[in-house]
Amino acid sequence: MSATDIAAPDQLGSAAEPALVEAASFSTRHRPRLRLPRTVRRLGGPLLLLVVWQLVGSLGIASSQVLAPPSAVARAAWDLTASGELGANLLASLIRAGEGLAVGVPLGVLLALVAGLFRLGDDLVDSSMQILRGLPVLGLLPLVIIWFGVGELPKVALVAFGALFPVYVNTYAGIRGVDNRLVESGRAFGLGRAGLIRYVLLPGAVPGFLVGLRFALTASWLILVIAEQLNATTGIGYLMNQAQSWYRTDIIVLGLLIYGLLGLASDGVVRLLERRLLVWRHGFEG
């Protein structure tokens, strides 16, 4: 439309009626159709994959020494569970991860508090942590073996080391990321230093801590995969390493699956924690 059209409204009436178009014709209408529930459709992909995998084995495309079919993996799972081997090795791995996390996570939180809450702590701790966190954890393996030998201690130490940094970095960022306006309003209403830490800074750092915890759990399994294949006599990684000598790909795949499930389970644990600790975010209860 040109400017003159707007300037002369009295001429609009005499002009031809503009062609109007139904607004809905500019986008496609959603047709109602019969739909499978989303969960069913999402299961379809993995199921298809499982079928193809089974066929690859059953049709002899790949021998079980290269990749065991799902049926063989299931049988291995059954046998190892029945003999108690799987349970004992799983427990050994869980204990290592648990011990490592029990050291690494609190230490990471503690260092984050020192660096996040105190200026001197920040100067002393943060710079060192930023340098150290660049180290690949598994690169420490030779050193850790020299220090702690080949028993449980080096494996636990590696997990602790691997868990420490993600917890530290994210908790520290959480403390530093607390909205300064909230700190100011806390101060304006009479909160002292301790009160600010208790009611503003710590709760504000919880979301960051949980992100760090999630990374720490993932890191702990990753480290165990490697650490348990070296000089171990128990654990899921040991089980897989033994299986390698006998070309038992069924047990190797089983080990991988278990690591995957452990990853999923630890994610579930963090999610549960989030629901409990971060209710305030959306206001839903538990």
Next chain:
Amino acid sequence: MTTTQAFPSVRVRNMGRSFGSNTVLSGVDLEIARGEFVALLGRSGSGKSTLLRALAGLDADYTGSVRVPARRAVVFQDPRLQPWLRVLPNVLLGLPRDARRDLGRHALREVELAGHERDWPATLSGGEAQRVALARALVREPELLLLDEPFGALDALTRIRMHALLRVLCARHTPAVLLVTHDVDEAILLADRIVVLGRDGRLGEAIPVDLAQPRQQDTAEFGALRRALLAELGVPLSVVDATMGG
């Protein structure tokens, strides 16, 4: 309401504040009596909030003298509730542990939020959250209530309700009030006295508002006062006449 009493709740003498070479406030003198409602008008960036922050005790780097009572409370433009505390703990934040929870409940009743004690701030509307902020200020029985554009972020209808509520609460609790705003009508509606902060960082002469409450925005006196204040704020009268219809 009488405006001058023997003992002022706020006494600011020759106060100044600069950020680097930028002087925001200089030679500021201000007294506010108990129960008196003073509005501080100024353009955005004129240093209004800087003065309020000094009165709130959030800024120690001023020159001159700023004397304020021990019991102060602030309502900021945004509610600034701690999102991880429910409404009642937010209201009682910073009070001694033995502070009575029923005082908090009573303050919530006063701002018409009874029954919301256990709500999370995230579930409140903007107006409700700002009322919680008001309850958090009132529960301290402040001798000085500092309001930093507290209604700036609210919709027009909510703002009208908040104005009425604030008038009632101030009449009941009689704190000295300093309202910082750039809304001329809001200042005239609420204040006993209006001071304008100029671009040079100095306060102009205080302008008393001698209109009976509740005040009507469409009266001639209101319009005259609005024009005078806008002129002092440096808005050309031609613009005022064009937008206000004379």
